[in-house]
Amino acid sequence: ILDSPESRLVDSTFINFVNDMNLIEFPQKYSLAPKRQVNNTPHSSRSQMRLNDSSWSRGLENDAERLVTTPPRYCTRGGHDHAKSKRRRIITVVQRQAANVRERKRMFSLNEAFDELRRKVPTFAYEKRLSRIETLRLAIVYISFMTDLLENT
DNA sequence: TAGGCCATCTGGTCCT
DNA sequence: AGGACCAGATGGCCTA
Numbered sequence: 662i663l664d665s666p667e668s669r670l671v672d673s674t675f676i677n678f679v680n681d682m683n684l685i686e687f688p689q690k691y692s693l694a695p696k697r698q699v700n701n702t703p704h705s706s707r708s709q710m711r712l713n714d715s716s717w718s719r720g721l722e723n724d725a726e727r728l729v730t731t732p733p734r735y736c737t738r739g740g741h742d743h744a745k746s747k748r749r750r751i752i753t754v755v756q757r758q759a760a761n762v763r764e765r766k767r768m769f770s771l772n773e774a775f776d777e778l779r780r781k782v783p784t785f786a787y788e789k790r791l792s793r794i795e796t797l798r799l800a801i802v803y804i805s806f807m808t809d810l811l812e813n814t
Numbered sequence: 815t816a817g818g819c820c821a822t823c824t825g826g827t828c829c830t
Numbered sequence: 831a832g833g834a835c836c837a838g839a840t841g842g843c844c845t846a
Contacts, residue, residue, distance in 0.1 A: 772820095793820085
């Protein structure tokens with residue numbers, strides 16, 4: 662039984678294809694077979710729940726405290742240290758808070774897109790929710806399969 | 815308990 | 831100058 666509405670249009674060829682991918686395309690980790698039995702609330706979109714359960718306001722509430730209590734973490738990406746960087750942008754606490762909120766929003770919309778993609782790719786209904794990387798990989802394979810199908814008909 | 819996944823924070827870089 | 835995007839770091843939750 663496939664999950665997405667579009668999958669009703671897909672004949673058994675694709676179901677076989679999905680089954681075959683289990684053995685061919687993916688290492689164990691990306692298996693399409695159910696890794697465990699049902700769990701009828703497949704996380705019920707765990708990220709969504711977390712984002713909805715007041716984490717936004719929690720984030721806002723905690724921002725100020727963190728900025729005071731948490732020592733800054735410096736990363737050394739690209740090999741150059743900060744002393745050598747061209748210009749160091751100084752931002753205020755308020756700007757940092759605003760940037761954090763924007764970043765949360767950005768990640769939220771990214772996750773919305775992932776959820777949408779999850780609904781588009783066919784998966785077994787009893788399978789656990791696909792992770793983001795699994796969703797991307799499956800979408801790639803699905804598109805390839807559909808492309809082949811079109812070209813060969 | 816280790817490993818996977820995710821949310822969040824953060825600073826650097828790019829772009830307008 | 832400031833927002834968007836990116837990637838590293840960190841900590842929490844969950845599962846095998």
